[in-house]
Amino acid sequence: MRDSLIILIFFAAGVVFGVTGVLPFDISQTDIAMYALYALIFVVGFSIGNNPDIVGSFRKLNPSLALLPLCTVLGTLAASALLGLILPQRSVTETMAVGSGFAYYSLSSVIITEYKGAELGTVALIANIVREFLTLVAAPLLVRWFGTLAPMAAGGATTADVTLPVITRYSGEKYSVLSIYHGFVVDFTVPFLVTFFCSL
Amino acid sequence: MPAKLETMFVVFGFMAAGVLTGWLLRRHRAGWTGKVTMALIWLLLLILGIEVGSDRRIVESLPTLGVEAAVIALVSLLGSCLAARLLWTVVRRRENASKKEGRG
Numbered sequence: 331m332r333d334s335l336i337i338l339i340f341f342a343a344g345v346v347f348g349v350t351g352v353l354p355f356d357i358s359q360t361d362i363a364m365y366a367l368y369a370l371i372f373v374v375g376f377s378i379g380n381n382p383d384i385v386g387s388f389r390k391l392n393p394s395l396a397l398l399p400l401c402t403v404l405g406t407l408a409a410s411a412l413l414g415l416i417l418p419q420r421s422v423t424e425t426m427a428v429g430s431g432f433a434y435y436s437l438s439s440v441i442i443t444e445y446k447g448a449e450l451g452t453v454a455l456i457a458n459i460v461r462e463f464l465t466l467v468a469a470p471l472l473v474r475w476f477g478t479l480a481p482m483a484a485g486g487a488t489t490a491d492v493t494l495p496v497i498t499r500y501s502g503e504k505y506s507v508l509s510i511y512h513g514f515v516v517d518f519t520v521p522f523l524v525t526f527f528c529s530l
Numbered sequence: 531m532p533a534k535l536e537t538m539f540v541v542f543g544f545m546a547a548g549v550l551t552g553w554l555l556r557r558h559r560a561g562w563t564g565k566v567t568m569a570l571i572w573l574l575l576l577i578l579g580i581e582v583g584s585d586r587r588i589v590e591s592l593p594t595l596g597v598e599a600a601v602i603a604l605v606s607l608l609g610s611c612l613a614a615r616l617l618w619t620v621v622r623r624r625e626n627a628s629k630k631e632g633r634g
Binding site for chain 2: 342344347356370376392406410419436443453484
Protein backbone atom coordinates (compact mmCIF):
# COMPACT_ATOMS: atom_id res chain seq x y z
CA MET A 331 0.00 0.00 0.00
CA ARG A 332 2.82 2.37 0.95
CA ASP A 333 4.68 1.58 -2.28
CA SER A 334 1.65 2.38 -4.46
CA LEU A 335 1.27 5.68 -2.59
CA ILE A 336 4.90 6.67 -3.27
CA ILE A 337 4.45 5.71 -6.93
CA LEU A 338 1.33 7.87 -7.18
CA ILE A 339 3.20 10.78 -5.55
CA PHE A 340 5.97 10.56 -8.17
CA PHE A 341 3.39 10.37 -10.96
CA ALA A 342 1.40 13.31 -9.51
CA ALA A 343 4.58 15.38 -9.05
CA GLY A 344 5.38 14.73 -12.72
CA VAL A 345 1.90 15.85 -13.75
CA VAL A 346 2.32 19.08 -11.74
CA PHE A 347 5.77 19.71 -13.32
CA GLY A 348 4.25 19.09 -16.75
CA VAL A 349 1.19 21.31 -16.28
CA THR A 350 3.15 24.22 -14.81
CA GLY A 351 6.02 23.81 -17.30
CA VAL A 352 8.68 24.57 -14.65
CA LEU A 353 11.25 22.20 -16.20
CA PRO A 354 13.99 23.86 -18.28
CA PHE A 355 13.83 21.16 -20.99
CA ASP A 356 11.28 18.66 -22.30
CA ILE A 357 12.31 15.33 -20.78
CA SER A 358 9.95 13.36 -23.03
CA GLN A 359 11.99 14.49 -26.05
CA THR A 360 15.13 12.85 -24.61
CA ASP A 361 16.12 9.17 -24.59
CA ILE A 362 16.34 9.07 -20.77
CA ALA A 363 13.10 7.08 -20.40
CA MET A 364 14.17 4.49 -22.96
CA TYR A 365 17.56 3.84 -21.34
CA ALA A 366 16.02 3.78 -17.85
CA LEU A 367 13.49 1.21 -19.11
CA TYR A 368 16.22 -1.02 -20.58
CA ALA A 369 18.15 -0.76 -17.31
CA LEU A 370 15.00 -1.63 -15.37
CA ILE A 371 14.30 -4.73 -17.46
CA PHE A 372 17.92 -5.82 -17.11
CA VAL A 373 17.73 -5.48 -13.30
CA VAL A 374 14.40 -7.35 -13.15
CA GLY A 375 15.99 -10.19 -15.15
CA PHE A 376 19.10 -10.06 -12.96
CA SER A 377 17.12 -10.50 -9.75
CA ILE A 378 15.37 -13.56 -11.21
CA GLY A 379 18.60 -15.19 -12.40
CA ASN A 380 20.35 -14.32 -9.14
CA ASN A 381 17.81 -16.21 -7.00
CA PRO A 382 17.73 -19.83 -8.25
CA ASP A 383 16.41 -21.39 -5.03
CA ILE A 384 12.94 -19.88 -5.67
CA VAL A 385 12.51 -22.38 -8.48
CA GLY A 386 13.82 -25.26 -6.35
CA SER A 387 11.16 -24.78 -3.66
CA PHE A 388 8.33 -25.19 -6.18
CA ARG A 389 8.94 -28.90 -6.82
CA LYS A 390 6.58 -29.97 -4.02
CA LEU A 391 3.52 -28.33 -5.61
CA ASN A 392 0.41 -30.26 -6.64
CA PRO A 393 0.92 -30.59 -10.43
CA SER A 394 -2.65 -29.52 -11.23
CA LEU A 395 -2.40 -26.42 -9.06
CA ALA A 396 0.84 -25.53 -10.86
CA LEU A 397 -1.45 -24.63 -13.79
CA LEU A 398 -2.90 -21.69 -11.85
CA PRO A 399 -0.61 -19.03 -13.45
CA LEU A 400 -1.76 -20.27 -16.86
CA CYS A 401 -5.42 -19.81 -15.79
CA THR A 402 -4.64 -16.30 -14.53
CA VAL A 403 -2.97 -15.33 -17.79
CA LEU A 404 -5.55 -16.93 -20.13
CA GLY A 405 -8.55 -15.69 -18.10
CA THR A 406 -7.18 -12.14 -18.00
CA LEU A 407 -6.29 -12.07 -21.68
CA ALA A 408 -9.65 -13.53 -22.80
CA ALA A 409 -11.57 -10.98 -20.71
CA SER A 410 -9.40 -8.03 -21.86
CA ALA A 411 -9.77 -9.10 -25.50
CA LEU A 412 -13.57 -9.23 -25.14
CA LEU A 413 -13.52 -5.78 -23.56
CA GLY A 414 -11.36 -4.48 -26.42
CA LEU A 415 -14.10 -5.60 -28.84
CA ILE A 416 -16.73 -3.71 -26.83
CA LEU A 417 -14.89 -0.46 -26.02
CA PRO A 418 -15.16 1.81 -29.09
CA GLN A 419 -12.05 3.88 -28.33
CA ARG A 420 -9.65 0.96 -27.68
CA SER A 421 -8.33 -1.83 -29.88
CA VAL A 422 -8.11 -5.46 -28.72
CA THR A 423 -4.31 -5.36 -28.55
CA GLU A 424 -4.43 -2.19 -26.43
CA THR A 425 -6.74 -3.65 -23.77
CA MET A 426 -4.72 -6.89 -23.84
CA ALA A 427 -1.50 -4.88 -23.28
CA VAL A 428 -3.10 -3.13 -20.28
CA GLY A 429 -4.55 -6.43 -18.97
CA SER A 430 -1.22 -8.24 -19.20
CA GLY A 431 0.17 -5.91 -16.53
CA PHE A 432 -1.46 -8.36 -14.03
CA ALA A 433 -1.41 -5.65 -11.31
CA TYR A 434 2.33 -5.05 -11.87
CA TYR A 435 1.48 -1.41 -12.54
CA SER A 436 4.96 0.12 -12.45
CA LEU A 437 6.63 -2.07 -15.06
CA SER A 438 3.60 -2.43 -17.36
CA SER A 439 2.80 1.31 -17.41
CA VAL A 440 6.35 2.37 -18.27
CA ILE A 441 6.67 -0.21 -21.07
CA ILE A 442 3.29 0.84 -22.51
CA THR A 443 4.24 4.55 -22.26
CA GLU A 444 7.44 3.89 -24.17
CA TYR A 445 5.75 2.00 -27.01
CA LYS A 446 2.16 3.28 -27.10
CA GLY A 447 2.36 6.77 -25.58
CA ALA A 448 1.51 8.45 -22.29
CA GLU A 449 -2.28 8.15 -22.63
CA LEU A 450 -2.44 4.34 -22.69
CA GLY A 451 0.45 4.31 -20.17
CA THR A 452 -1.75 6.27 -17.76
CA VAL A 453 -4.65 3.86 -18.32
CA ALA A 454 -2.28 0.96 -17.59
CA LEU A 455 -0.98 2.62 -14.41
CA ILE A 456 -4.47 3.24 -13.00
CA ALA A 457 -5.96 -0.10 -14.18
CA ASN A 458 -3.20 -2.16 -12.58
CA ILE A 459 -3.19 -0.18 -9.31
CA VAL A 460 -6.98 -0.71 -9.16
CA ARG A 461 -6.50 -4.45 -9.75
CA GLU A 462 -4.05 -4.71 -6.85
CA PHE A 463 -6.34 -2.63 -4.64
CA LEU A 464 -9.42 -4.75 -5.52
CA THR A 465 -7.50 -7.92 -4.65
CA LEU A 466 -6.54 -6.49 -1.26
CA VAL A 467 -10.05 -5.38 -0.32
CA ALA A 468 -12.18 -8.06 -2.04
CA ALA A 469 -10.17 -11.23 -1.27
CA PRO A 470 -12.83 -12.73 1.09
CA LEU A 471 -15.60 -12.08 -1.45
CA LEU A 472 -13.52 -13.59 -4.25
CA VAL A 473 -13.04 -16.78 -2.18
CA ARG A 474 -16.80 -17.02 -1.62
CA TRP A 475 -17.75 -16.39 -5.26
CA PHE A 476 -14.93 -18.12 -7.17
CA GLY A 477 -13.27 -20.51 -4.71
CA THR A 478 -9.99 -20.67 -2.81
CA LEU A 479 -7.73 -19.98 -5.81
CA ALA A 480 -9.46 -16.75 -6.89
CA PRO A 481 -7.50 -14.18 -4.80
CA MET A 482 -4.28 -15.51 -6.34
CA ALA A 483 -5.66 -15.20 -9.89
CA ALA A 484 -6.88 -11.69 -9.05
CA GLY A 485 -3.56 -10.64 -7.50
CA GLY A 486 -1.70 -11.62 -10.67
CA ALA A 487 1.98 -10.70 -10.45
CA THR A 488 1.71 -9.37 -6.88
CA THR A 489 0.87 -12.64 -5.08
CA ALA A 490 4.50 -13.25 -4.06
CA ASP A 491 4.74 -9.97 -2.13
CA VAL A 492 2.07 -7.24 -1.79
CA THR A 493 -1.06 -9.39 -1.79
CA LEU A 494 0.52 -12.48 -0.12
CA PRO A 495 -0.74 -11.57 3.38
CA VAL A 496 -4.42 -11.35 2.37
CA ILE A 497 -4.11 -14.55 0.33
CA THR A 498 -2.69 -16.59 3.22
CA ARG A 499 -5.44 -15.15 5.41
CA TYR A 500 -8.44 -15.88 3.17
CA SER A 501 -7.25 -18.82 1.03
CA GLY A 502 -5.30 -20.43 3.88
CA GLU A 503 -1.71 -20.76 5.11
CA LYS A 504 -1.14 -23.92 3.08
CA TYR A 505 -1.49 -21.93 -0.14
CA SER A 506 1.41 -19.58 0.58
CA VAL A 507 3.92 -21.60 -1.50
CA LEU A 508 1.45 -21.74 -4.39
CA SER A 509 0.88 -17.99 -4.05
CA ILE A 510 4.62 -17.21 -4.17
CA TYR A 511 5.11 -19.56 -7.13
CA HIS A 512 2.12 -17.97 -8.90
CA GLY A 513 3.40 -14.42 -8.34
CA PHE A 514 6.86 -15.39 -9.53
CA VAL A 515 5.64 -16.99 -12.77
CA VAL A 516 3.08 -14.28 -13.64
CA ASP A 517 5.63 -11.56 -12.80
CA PHE A 518 8.02 -13.12 -15.27
CA THR A 519 5.43 -13.02 -18.10
CA VAL A 520 4.66 -9.27 -17.69
CA PRO A 521 7.52 -7.71 -19.71
CA PHE A 522 7.11 -10.34 -22.44
CA LEU A 523 3.33 -10.15 -22.86
CA VAL A 524 3.09 -6.36 -22.50
CA THR A 525 5.80 -5.76 -25.13
CA PHE A 526 4.26 -8.43 -27.34
CA PHE A 527 0.81 -6.79 -27.37
CA CYS A 528 2.38 -3.34 -27.83
CA SER A 529 4.26 -4.52 -30.90
CA LEU A 530 1.26 -6.08 -32.67
CA MET B 531 5.80 6.16 -31.31
CA PRO B 532 5.75 3.33 -33.87
CA ALA B 533 5.65 -0.06 -32.20
CA LYS B 534 7.83 -2.50 -34.09
CA LEU B 535 8.60 -6.13 -33.56
CA GLU B 536 12.28 -5.25 -33.14
CA THR B 537 11.57 -3.23 -29.99
CA MET B 538 10.13 -6.42 -28.50
CA PHE B 539 13.35 -8.28 -29.21
CA VAL B 540 15.41 -5.48 -27.65
CA VAL B 541 13.36 -5.87 -24.44
CA PHE B 542 13.72 -9.67 -24.54
CA GLY B 543 17.45 -9.24 -25.11
CA PHE B 544 17.87 -7.04 -22.02
CA MET B 545 15.75 -9.45 -19.96
CA ALA B 546 17.75 -12.48 -21.11
CA ALA B 547 21.06 -10.67 -20.53
CA GLY B 548 19.87 -9.79 -17.02
CA VAL B 549 18.81 -13.36 -16.17
CA LEU B 550 22.10 -14.73 -17.51
CA THR B 551 24.25 -12.18 -15.65
CA GLY B 552 22.31 -12.77 -12.44
CA TRP B 553 22.70 -16.53 -12.83
CA LEU B 554 26.45 -16.30 -13.53
CA LEU B 555 26.87 -14.18 -10.39
CA ARG B 556 24.54 -16.37 -8.29
CA ARG B 557 27.29 -17.08 -5.74
CA HIS B 558 27.30 -13.35 -4.94
CA ARG B 559 23.73 -12.76 -3.85
CA ALA B 560 22.94 -9.14 -4.83
CA GLY B 561 21.07 -7.07 -2.25
CA TRP B 562 20.89 -3.93 -4.38
CA THR B 563 18.40 -5.05 -7.05
CA GLY B 564 15.26 -4.06 -5.08
CA LYS B 565 16.54 -0.52 -4.45
CA VAL B 566 17.72 0.03 -8.04
CA THR B 567 14.40 -1.29 -9.37
CA MET B 568 12.44 1.13 -7.17
CA ALA B 569 14.65 4.11 -8.10
CA LEU B 570 14.27 3.42 -11.84
CA ILE B 571 10.50 2.96 -11.48
CA TRP B 572 10.22 6.28 -9.60
CA LEU B 573 12.22 8.05 -12.34
CA LEU B 574 10.11 6.50 -15.11
CA LEU B 575 6.81 7.34 -13.41
CA LEU B 576 7.97 10.90 -12.83
CA ILE B 577 8.69 11.12 -16.58
CA LEU B 578 5.29 9.54 -17.35
CA GLY B 579 3.67 12.18 -15.12
CA ILE B 580 5.56 14.97 -16.89
CA GLU B 581 4.45 13.65 -20.31
CA VAL B 582 0.85 13.45 -19.11
CA GLY B 583 1.00 16.94 -17.54
CA SER B 584 2.49 18.56 -20.66
CA ASP B 585 -0.32 17.14 -22.81
CA ARG B 586 -3.49 19.21 -22.32
CA ARG B 587 -5.58 16.60 -24.12
CA ILE B 588 -4.59 13.84 -21.68
CA VAL B 589 -4.99 16.08 -18.61
CA GLU B 590 -8.52 16.98 -19.69
CA SER B 591 -9.44 13.35 -20.33
CA LEU B 592 -7.95 12.03 -17.04
CA PRO B 593 -11.39 11.36 -15.45
CA THR B 594 -12.52 9.38 -18.53
CA LEU B 595 -9.21 7.49 -18.63
CA GLY B 596 -9.63 6.65 -14.94
CA VAL B 597 -13.09 5.17 -15.47
CA GLU B 598 -11.85 3.23 -18.50
CA ALA B 599 -8.91 1.91 -16.46
CA ALA B 600 -11.19 0.81 -13.62
CA VAL B 601 -13.40 -1.08 -16.09
CA ILE B 602 -10.38 -2.86 -17.63
CA ALA B 603 -9.16 -3.74 -14.12
CA LEU B 604 -12.50 -5.16 -13.00
CA VAL B 605 -13.15 -7.15 -16.19
CA SER B 606 -9.66 -8.66 -16.40
CA LEU B 607 -9.77 -9.55 -12.69
CA LEU B 608 -13.13 -11.31 -13.13
CA GLY B 609 -11.82 -13.16 -16.20
CA SER B 610 -8.88 -14.56 -14.25
CA CYS B 611 -11.15 -15.47 -11.30
CA LEU B 612 -13.50 -17.44 -13.58
CA ALA B 613 -10.52 -19.39 -14.95
CA ALA B 614 -9.32 -20.03 -11.37
CA ARG B 615 -12.78 -21.29 -10.41
CA LEU B 616 -12.70 -23.75 -13.30
CA LEU B 617 -9.30 -25.08 -12.16
CA TRP B 618 -10.50 -25.27 -8.54
CA THR B 619 -13.56 -27.34 -9.58
CA VAL B 620 -11.39 -29.75 -11.59
CA VAL B 621 -8.79 -30.14 -8.82
CA ARG B 622 -11.43 -30.84 -6.15
CA ARG B 623 -13.30 -33.34 -8.31
CA ARG B 624 -10.05 -35.19 -8.94
CA GLU B 625 -9.17 -35.22 -5.22
CA ASN B 626 -12.61 -36.60 -4.32
CA ALA B 627 -12.29 -39.30 -6.97
CA SER B 628 -8.89 -40.44 -5.69
CA LYS B 629 -10.23 -40.51 -2.10
CA LYS B 630 -13.07 -42.85 -3.15
CA GLU B 631 -10.60 -45.12 -4.95
CA GLY B 632 -8.48 -45.26 -1.80
CA ARG B 633 -11.49 -46.42 0.23
CA GLY B 634 -12.67 -49.04 -2.28
